[in-house]
Amino acid sequence: MTREPxxxxxxxxxxxxxxxxxDGVSLTVEAGEVFGLVGPNGAGKTTLVRALTGTTSVEGxxxxxxxxxxxxxxxxxxxxxQEFAPAGRLTVRELLAYYAxxxxxxxxxxxxxxxxxxxxxxxxxxxxLSGGQRRRACVGAALVNDPDLLFLDEPTTGIxxxxxxxxxxxxxxxxxxxxAVVLTSHSMTEIxxxxxxxxxxxxxxxxxxGPPGGLVADHAGPARLVVEPADGTEPSATGGDGAQGDxxxxxxxxxxxxxxxxxxxxxxxxxxxxxxxTEIGAAVDGLDAAGVxxxxxxxxxxxxxxxxxxxxxxxxxxxxxPGASVxxxxxxxxxxxxxxxxxxxxxxxxGDETTEVEA
Amino acid sequence: MSRLxxxxxxxxxxxxxxxxxxxxxxxxxxxxxxxxxxxxxLVRTRPGGGGLFAAPAAYYVPGYLATVVLFTPLxxxxxxxARHRDDSRFEKLATTPLTRGEWLAAHTLVNxxxxxxxxxxxxxxxxxxxxxxxxxxxxxxLLVPFVALAVVLFCxxxxxLGRVADSQDGVIAASNTIxxxxxxxxxxxxxxxxxxxxxxxxxxxxxxxxxxxxVRTVTFSPTGTDxxxxxxxxxxxxxxxxxLAAVFFAVGAVxxxxxx
Numbered sequence: 198m199t200r201e202p203x204x205x206x207x208x209x210x211x212x213x214x215x216x217x218x219x220d221g222v223s224l225t226v227e228a229g230e231v232f233g234l235v236g237p238n239g240a241g242k243t244t245l246v247r248a249l250t251g252t253t254s255v256e257g258x259x260x261x262x263x264x265x266x267x268x269x270x271x272x273x274x275x276x277x278x279q280e281f282a283p284a285g286r287l288t289v290r291e292l293l294a295y296y297a298x299x300x301x302x303x304x305x306x307x308x309x310x311x312x313x314x315x316x317x318x319x320x321x322x323x324x325x326l327s328g329g330q331r332r333r334a335c336v337g338a339a340l341v342n343d344p345d346l347l348f349l350d351e352p353t354t355g356i357x358x359x360x361x362x363x364x365x366x367x368x369x370x371x372x373x374x375x376x377a378v379v380l381t382s383h384s385m386t387e388i389x390x391x392x393x394x395x396x397x398x399x400x401x402x403x404x405x406x407g408p409p410g411g412l413v414a415d416h417a418g419p420a421r422l423v424v425e426p427a428d429g430t431e432p433s434a435t436g437g438d439g440a441q442g443d444x445x446x447x448x449x450x451x452x453x454x455x456x457x458x459x460x461x462x463x464x465x466x467x468x469x470x471x472x473x474x475t476e477i478g479a480a481v482d483g484l485d486a487a488g489v490x491x492x493x494x495x496x497x498x499x500x501x502x503x504x505x506x507x508x509x510x511x512x513x514x515x516x517x518x519p520g521a522s523v524x525x526x527x528x529x530x531x532x533x534x535x536x537x538x539x540x541x542x543x544x545x546x547x548g549d550e551t552t553e554v555e556a
Numbered sequence: 557m558s559r560l561x562x563x564x565x566x567x568x569x570x571x572x573x574x575x576x577x578x579x580x581x582x583x584x585x586x587x588x589x590x591x592x593x594x595x596x597x598l599v600r601t602r603p604g605g606g607g608l609f610a611a612p613a614a615y616y617v618p619g620y621l622a623t624v625v626l627f628t629p630l631x632x633x634x635x636x637x638a639r640h641r642d643d644s645r646f647e648k649l650a651t652t653p654l655t656r657g658e659w660l661a662a663h664t665l666v667n668x669x670x671x672x673x674x675x676x677x678x679x680x681x682x683x684x685x686x687x688x689x690x691x692x693x694x695x696x697x698l699l700v701p702f703v704a705l706a707v708v709l710f711c712x713x714x715x716x717l718g719r720v721a722d723s724q725d726g727v728i729a730a731s732n733t734i735x736x737x738x739x740x741x742x743x744x745x746x747x748x749x750x751x752x753x754x755x756x757x758x759x760x761x762x763x764x765x766x767x768x769x770x771v772r773t774v775t776f777s778p779t780g781t782d783x784x785x786x787x788x789x790x791x792x793x794x795x796x797x798x799x800l801a802a803v804f805f806a807v808g809a810v811x812x813x814x815x816x
């Protein structure tokens with residue numbers, strides 16, 4: 198027997214004047230699943246959360262526990278809105294007791310205070326808390342009814358690292374107990390750590406949905422090794438033939454090329470794409486053998502943020518990757534990207550200040 | 557019990573929030589006090605001498621009570637709704653079992669408590685400063701339902717204002733604009749003889765008229781004056797006020813925002 202997902206959304210659409218906030222979004226969330234929602238500012242994340250909680254009207258179909266969200270059992274849902282500010286002159290304890298009082302059955306306030314790490318400031322007015330403590334109190338307010346479905350819209354904004362980890366632990370614990378969580382955040386670390394699946398919104402549409410690992414594998418591009426020349430040479434644009442290598446990059450590029458790597462050069466750095474961790478030693482050996490000095494050698498494994506940047510078209514143009522640093526259409530993103538054969542290191546369409554040297 | 561539990565939780569939180577805003581508390585009570593002091597003690601009542609305060613002092617009791625019964629719910633409920641909306645509190649509450657009617661009921665109870673205290677203060681000041689004499693009779697107890705129903709009515713009105721206005725500033729401006737003419741043109745401070753004849757019918761449009769006339773039936777006797785007895789009497793005014801309170805509360809409950 199298959200159970201209906203906790204949340205079912207089909208073809209959701211919503212516009213504000215000429216601005217399209219949701220453009221045919223469909224998704225499901227299962228019990229015990231953490232569904233991460235990411236996207237640029239204005240992509241439609243908060244509108245989507247409001248649609249799923251029934252606090253805004255949308256075209257399309259939404260079901261939460263089988264009912265329209267505004268008509269279902271509200272005692273099973275918890276919500277932390279994005280810009281939520283409760284009454285300032287209630288203590289944290291009073292605040293949680295207030296929200297607990299709105300439900301027939303609620304968790305003990307002291308337990309919630311412990312969960313969000315505010316037991317020591319329980320008798321402090323909300324308005325006298327720090328920004329991070331306030332947000333934790335708001336998270337607590339979303340948890341008082343022990344919800345089966347929890348919407349957290351940027352729950353850790355302004356929270357310090359320790360507090361953030363406490364909230365993460367809470368989400369993991371709730372999920373393990375069967376609570377479905379819809380989590381929006383701009384922290385890719387948070388989304389990658391907590392989410393079972395991630396939905397990436399752009400311009401009101403879901404452009405990708407999948408497990409974080411799958412999104413990274415499909416969209417984030419290859420691992421990169423970046424080598425910075427030794428100090429004393431000014432970064433400068435180098436020609437494609439590497440003839441003007443007085444900033445030190447040409448010597449580095451030649452050494453790595455000699456060691457069998459495909460390299461790109463730009464902005465005073467040399468990058469090698471699609472380098473496995475086991476190949477780093479070979480690169481170091483190649484540089485040592487050539488007697489080339491360098492200041493730093495950085496290996497970067499692509500993460501969800503890289504996938505996000507590519508899929509949202511917001512790729513950072515630092516060391517420009519020819520042909521793939523900006524992905525205008527997510528369907529054009531090359532999910533492979535290994536060894537100079539795809540994913541942005543083929544040299545096609547690259548910037549003027551870059552060069553690629555085939556090994 | 558669930559409903560009571562939710563209303564109690566909301567009312568308790570709202571009461572605490574209000575009582576801890578000392579400026580709001582001070583001016584909530586200072587406003588009617590200053591009105592009684594200015595009109596009752598400085599301008600003074602001059603029975604039989606003509607002018608604004610020509611009627612006996614007790615005639616103006618409904619007017620003084622109307623200041624808190626009218627202004628306080630309009631501005632407090634309206635601005636509370638604006639504040640809730642600005643802070644996404646309704647968005648949060650929409651996912652809880654608390655209904656809009658329960659929210660309004662809870663905040664109406666808080667206003668009822670505040671206004672009851674303010675009304676007692678006003679009655680004391682009116683008697684003490686203006687020399688008004690209130691008839692000590694069982695009928696005086698009818699002040700309680702009159703005040704309660706008017707509070708319910710204007711809390712509903714305040715909810716409608718809060719929904720329509722798009723900011724706290726807008727709510728305050730709108731409530732003042734609406735309340736000020738109602739306060740003076742609803743058979744409160746001005747005797748009917750001071751207004752054009754045709755205005756007698758216009759005053760019937762104001763809900764406050766039924767509060768003022770009803771309260772006057774239990775706080776003032778026109779015997780020995782040339783003032784007419786209030787139309788509809790105690791029961792009639794109470795019935796009209798109850799009906800209007802029900803309508804305004806229902807519309808106000810629907811007006812409480814649930815969405816963005």
